[in-house]
Amino acid sequence: MTYQAPLRFGVNTVWSGDRAAFVEESRKAEKLGFDVIGVADHLGFPAPFPALVLAAEATERVRVNTFVLNAGFYNPTLLAREVATVDRLTGGRLELGLGAGYVEGEFATAGIPFGTARARIAHLAHTVTELKRLLGDAGHAPQPVQDPHPPLLIAGAGDRLLELAATEADVISFSGATKGPNGIRIPAGSDAIAERVAFARAAAAGRVEAIELNLLVQQVARDVAPLLDRLRSRMPDLTPQALADSPVFLFGTARDIADQIAELRNRLGLTYFTTFGHSMELFAEAIELLR
Template sequence: MNTFRFGVNMTVPGSRAEWVDKCRKTEDLGYDVLSVADHLGMQAPFPALVLAGEATERVRLNTFVLNTPFYNPVLLARDVAGTDQFVDGRLDLGLGAGYVKAEFEAAGIPFPGAGERIDHLQRSILELRRLFADPDYQPRPAQHGGPPLLIAGWGRRLLTLAAAHADIIAFAGASANREGKLEGLADIDALAERVEFVRAALGERVGKVDFNILVQLVAITDDRQGLLERLRPYAPTLTLEQLGQLPTLLVGTAKQIAEQLRANLERFGLNYITVLEHNLETFAPVIELLR
């Protein structure tokens, strides 16, 4: 994979009109994928994506990512297939193991250990594949065999699962502790180790799977060093040089950021870049440089 794809992960709730406007802006700015996060207090992913499909013509539509332990796999299959029908086969299905303990508690769902959550994710993937392979299954997804599968995570067991099943592997860039809190952004050496681990696990599928990274911040500035100094709290144990290498923080002129992304593509195969909604317009000049 050597062609860039660019996505934005929508996280800010709003009215129907505001949502439609944001979806159209995403397409107009040149993004390839419009994603919806799955957190309480935000839009429900599937209806949001159906409306996004009505408001747009070209972009792929993605869940980034579902808290899979919230979902019964059979009921999830119905929502996935119906949504894929209604967006004319533009759906990508992003799945994760879930990590925010407070959301499980708010939903009245026990918060399992990491191993149990990954077990549920694996069962869900296998059930979706089984149902979508059944010629008698209804509703039928628009895409044969169901939507392309994105699996996001950072731990070795989850990445092993992703290497076995995913069309897109999303590197979270941070690990979560037992309480479901992210423990800081991983440095460039940690990313290199995870990428090599996944490449080995992919075997013959190397080069056939997209590698995604979720960027936490994009800052266009002529004073890169000064801004990096102010961003030290993101990764207080890193040097300024190491901080500037983080693939999850993009700081500098649009040209400098484009060069960093080209370097990350060459070294790690990171060809699919997703930014958060608050960076929707900020990142657009970088997209123009990389087309």
């Protein structure tokens, strides 16, 4: 099957806390043609919701999203208040990205039990249920601009998480990472990502056409060699072939990268691609060729 759905592009940031630099980066992303500005949720960096309000104030058309909130850090009732407030402050431009959390050290720093993957996913499922209930209740204040709630993105890779996303999410985001030797996270290859996409599509069943599929692209670069040298400090067995085979790393000219994106859309139905600020300019050149 060949998929021809429209494409969307996002840029994800880990805001340093410098207001002027973040405003400049947000405006640059909009000018370069990105559709969504995302902010990550990690301890040691500024909180995502205030940053998204600033990004929306600094821009005119781009949507803003949490990419992604660690659901384990949040009480669902209090989170619903944050989501509704930010959706109102941004004029209905918010997209809510959620994940189960995977950095054990951050849970320890926050004094929150890390628990098993099953427990974290169960909390994520409970959070989604409560958010939909509260945000869809006309008697609950505040209410979001978007009815019944901002679009929901769920990110991850495991079976239970993808089953939850297939049932509840408007967007499923594939992390593109897998566990290698000694538990080290390594880039997933093309076949592995294709299998995860197929699994999510099968789990979505009758609602599959209503779900947008996102891929988080870790790096966009003209040359594979410098990146390979950096990654080998953490992944000594990583080969150029394995890196080139992973769809979360796109290499070559803008034309090469545009062709790779088009191939992923046509083969897997991936239509929403997010990268990081350090890859924004080259990625934007590819975006221009695809529109």
